[in-house]
Amino acid sequence: MTNPTTITAEPGLPFVDIVREFDAPAEAVFRAHTDPKLFARWVGPRNYTTEIIEYEATTGGRWQYVSRGQGDEAYGFRGVFHTVEPNTRIIQTFEFDGAPGFVSLGTLTLEEVDGRTRLAIHEVYPSVEARDAAVASGMEYGIKEGYERLDELLAR
């Protein structure tokens, strides 16, 4: 039994909100988002591998990775970290090379209660249409399966 992932995309607004609980302390969830070796082990769907190009998860740092599926399938992502506050908050930009110029901004917050951690991400897109296109691209599948992989990593 995994914890549910809630993804909300209210019509007419350019936001996506993601909420997920993890049976682990905030420090461990934070580390899995900021240590590039750990991050590469869980992000995205199971049948993809993640190649980190750069990943400096500190305020003002840059990140870039390529997600590779079967055959020649490869998707590139990059951005910058506006804010990285240990164990509590990460604010970063996000651009998919399949939609160049359409940059979103995400604020991730972690709250620990009794050793469990509630992760919440609030994403803003440059337009409602860009948000709708991101949702339609299958982001939900990758997010949910990624978090299942993160559960497994945190349980080790």
Add this chain to the structure above:
Amino acid sequence: MTNPTTITAEPGLPFVDIVREFDAPAEAVFRAHTDPKLFARWVGPRNYTTEIIEYEATTGGRWQYVSRGQGDEAYGFRGVFHTVEPNTRIIQTFEFDGAPGFVSLGTLTLEEVDGRTRLAIHEVYPSVEARDAAVASGMEYGIKEGYERLDELLAR
């Protein structure tokens, strides 16, 4: 006679759109946004001085400045550059220290026609309320007077 500055904030959406023409080539307008010495000479209202803390206007670079008015009045701003494409586009985050954690993302585009340049900025805020608060804070006055100062700098 200065060119008009159009600032649009449609109700119910978290965007601000700014459009302004300059009687100068795109290269000069771009330089005034990316060279910290030039930028400090025009940004903000006339009765403020701008102290640059850091300003690396390249993809992945950081920026931070303090705007000082009369007496002890001081406002801090900081962010990161997601994309800097010479003479055409700057995508950057923006945070005012009076509203910590409320980060906006702006895309500035420059289009040159017959030696004049049309500047357009599309800003997205984390909520409609945060956008409304930014507009209510008097951003319009600072933007318009700043662009008049930029006109004067470009005319030299």
